[in-house]
Amino acid sequence: MPTIAQQIYDLLSKYTNSIYGNPGTTELHFLKYLPNNMKYYLALHDGVAVGLSEGYYLKSRNLGVVNLHAGPGLSNSFGYIYSAYRNKSPLLIIAGQQPSYSSPEEPMLYYNFSSLPSVKEYVEIKNSKETIKFMNRAIRTCLTYPYGPVVVSLPYDIIEDISDEDVNYGKVVEGNMCSESVIIDTVEKIKSSSQIAIVAGYEIETFDASQEVMHLSNKLNCPIYAEPYLSRSSGIRVNDTLPTRASELNKIIRNYDLVLVLGGELHRVLYMDEDIHWKNVIQVTSDVNEARKRPWNTIVCNLKYFTGKLNELITPRSSPSRIIQRQKRRNEKISNMLKLLLSYTDGYTVFGEASSQGEEIRELFSSTRFYSNRSGLLGWALPAGVGYASAGGKSLVIMGDGSFNYAPQAIWTASRYDLRVKILIINNSGYEALRSRAGYKRDFFSPETHPWRIAEAYDFRAKEFEDYQLAVKWLMEGEERKLAEIRVEE
Incomplete structure (x- = not known):
């Protein structure tokens, strides 16, 4: 008869072949039974570890699985768990727990996070009989849209219990199609509008709807704007990115009779200095939680299905809708460097986290496969890029020196498992995103660090450059993992 641990691995193997973690004493019993067909x-x-598992999901589209060390491990990970929740990434987080009989005493490492925020569910297993049932429920919760993380508390004393539970559970299959009447109503609104704009959001990538959205834009003869802080793209060519200040965003969308927000959020602004102008907005999303928050008309359904049906029903428009161009302040050296880097990205997936250049990076690299995170967490892109490579992808991480210093340990994992990751550090000597907004000077805005030296310590080939052309050429030559650090002045 199998042990509980063996049955958990049997169940997990139906969804993934990889586990990410940083083990401690409460995980030793579980990891003892790690099968040969499961990579750790x-x-x-x-x-x-949580960021790595999210990167794995983004490449494989399989459930991300993390094994964390009791209360301290979970506490260390809250920022990344919050990001997975905001990013709608399905992660099963199995946290070791003290013995099931010890909870009244609350020994060291014990935790009770039953009110843990920003997870879809927190599952506390108490005995071996309920373990597999709860594991299956947790997995199904992760993989029911909107996706998100679930934390399972797993006491180590039941891991080696014998179990005869059946692990051949069924799976959740979601259709989420739109009613014909809703689609026809949208077609009628399109017909009665002279100026139309599309706002492209992260769900276009989630549901592989890039071609449908591009085709819709061509038929409507209208521009595509990326949602503020666009976090995912798989080749959408946008005319511009929407500003991160509500008043500036309103200056754009007020020019249109109809704004189709496709799989995105207009409220992803940093400065909510006025209410979003919403009378002309129709939003399409699969996220019922997002739909209930907004004042405008929202259609909850599968975005790919919706845009495909619209394309069948609308007729091409000859008169183009206007495109609103904004004046933008750019650092010429950085702009030229990013444009040069773009020419090398064939075959690579880009992970962006350089706050000072975030808007420009999203605007340029949205035409490739591109990811950033929706929570604002710094330190996400590097682990996610490494995790993406662990699933067989090729990652190019673009980040600032400030972001790098939140999670440099991810470089060790890339080296240890010989993963295909390239990293460009834009070093502006600290936190330019803060310096440019503060209106005053303080030394704590400018920590001087040298990421390339840290990378060398983790067995990465790394160099520091002042010439961006040499930096990009050296970085992108060959397949080996490298880090290029370019010094810039804002």
Whole structure:
């Protein structure tokens, strides 16, 4: 008869072949039974393990699985768990727990996070009889849209219990199609509108709807704007990115009779200095939680199905809708460097996290496969890029020196498992995103660091450059993992 641990692995193997973690004493019994067909990727920080698993999901579209160390490991990971929740990424987080009989005493490492925020569910297993049932429920919760993380508390004393539970559970299959009447109503609104704009959001990538949205834009002869802080793209060519200040965003969308927000959020602004102008907005999303928050008309359904049906029903428009161009302040050296880097990205997936250049990076690299995170967490892109590579992808991470210092341990994992990751550090000597907004000077805005030296310590080929052309050429030559650090002045 199999043990509980063996049955958990049997169940997990139906959804993934990889586990990410940073183990401690409460995980030793579980990891003892790790099967040969299940890869274990070690991270040197608990939060990094969560970021790695999210990157794995983004490449494989399989459930991300993390094994964390009791209360301390979960606590170390809250920022990354919150990001997975905001990113709608399905992660099963199995946290070791003290013996099931010890909870009244609350010994060291014990935790009770039953009110843990920003997870879809927190599952506390108490005995071996309920373990597999709860594991199956947790997995199904992760993989029911909107996706998200679920934390399972697993006491180590039941791991080696014998179990005869059946693990051949069924799976959740979601259709989420739109009613014909809703689609026809949208067609009628399109017909009665002279100026139309599309706002492209992250769900276009989630549901592989890039071609449908591009075709819709062509038929409507209208521009595509990326939602503020666009976090995912798989080749959408946008005319511009929407501003991150509500008043500036309103200056754009007020020019249109109809704004189709496709799989995105207009409220992803940093400065909510006025209410979003919403009378002309129709939003399409699969996220019922997002739909209930907004004042405008929202259609909850599968975005790919919706845009495909619209394309069948609308007729091409000859008169183009206007495109609103904004004046933008750009650093010429950085702009030229990013444009040069773009020419090298064939075959690579880009992970962006350089706050000072975030808007420009999203605007340029949205035409490739591109990811950033929706929570605002710094330190996400590097672990996610490494995790993406662990699933067979090729990652190019673009980040600032400030972001790098939140999660440099991810470089060790890339080296340990020989993963295809390239990293460009834009070093502006600290936090330019803060310096440019503060209106005053303080030394704590400008921590001087040298990420390339840290990378060398983790067995990465790394160099520091002042010439961006040499930096990009050296970085992108060959397949080996490298880090290029370019010094810039804002």
